[in-house]
Amino acid sequence: MNEDRIQGNWKQLKGKMKSQWGRxxxxxxxxxxxxxxxxxxxxxxxxxxxxxxxxxxxxxFADQL
Incomplete structure (x- = not known):
């Protein structure tokens, strides 16, 4: 997933990021x-x-999306 798609789906990704990196x-x-x-x-x-x-x-992480 490229950075443009990451920025476009940012709200959905926030939860996944918090799950992966709890700190x-x-x-x-x-x-x-x-x-x-x-x-x-x-x-x-x-x-x-x-x-x-x-x-x-x-x-x-981005590759898993």
């Missing part, structure tokens, strides 16, 4: 608004993972 706050998810870079940064911050791993998780 993200509602504000984290709201501010991300389809921005993969921001989301990867928040995953890196909340889970203490490397930037590359965070980006991979975001890509994998």
């Amino acid at each position: 993200l706050t509602d504000n984290d998810v709201t501010y991300a608004e389809g921005n993969a870079e921001y989301l990867a940064g928040k995953l890196q911050e909340r889970y203490g993972i490397a930037r590359d791993e965070a980006k991979k998780q975001v890509r994998d």
